[in-house]
Amino acid sequence: MIQEFKDFIAKGNVMDMAVGIIIGAAFTAIVTSLVGDLINPIIALFTGGIDFSGWFYTLDGSEHASLAAAQEAGAAVFAIGNFIMAVINFLIIAFVVFILVKMVNRIKEAAEKPDDVAPEVDTGPSELDVLLEIRDALKKG
Template sequence: MGMMQEFKAFAIKGNVVDLAVAVIIGAAFGKIVDSLVQDIVMPIIGKVLGGLDFANYYLPLNNQGMQMTLVEAKKAGAVLAYGNFITILLNFLILAFIIFQMVRVINKARRTTVAPEPATPATPEDIVLLREIRDSLKK
């Protein structure tokens, strides 16, 4: 029964619960950023670059032609899907930038709310007196 109580104490700790909440929110936030990149950012980039669709950019690694879509090419054999990689890389960069901005704001808030360190307490009178006696004896 001791191990179950120890596990319960571990699982209820604030850090474990905070981590679980962060993972769940992070997964949901990742889906939002993924949708932002695939549904908004990449189509705009594709339009600016002349109607390019990055999702179907690949290099076949066997003797197949490049007239197929990426899904068909993957069924036919190995492909190097660099367009998909560009999309995922952009997804990561946006997510990393947003997290960086959030950390900056949190750190800034912490700096403004942290109280300054208390001043060192005054030295007691008897210590001051003993130091004066010591200094006068040194002369």
């Protein structure tokens, strides 16, 4: 069993996965900052600073000044606003990731394309042409 574990760890896929997870965590921080620090303020400017996170409903019908106060009091809370904000943030993040992936794919395609297509060089008759000439010469002679 230990040998199987060593074989598993020694495979390149594990290292690739580890690198992917580390890069993904760093990428998540970048995208979260982009959305929270740059995009959300622009959206708040256009929507008049609407913050849905304050929308909540207590299931027992009790009144509380804020969502935090209701949660601190131990009330069963249906936090509609937090859900709406999570969906909005997801859509924004998904769009930003889509744009980033699209840009990376364009860069990758540009790197894979050869800059100059080599012109065709006439190297003379092909093997087939030579063989056909030999056949025709043998038929005549």
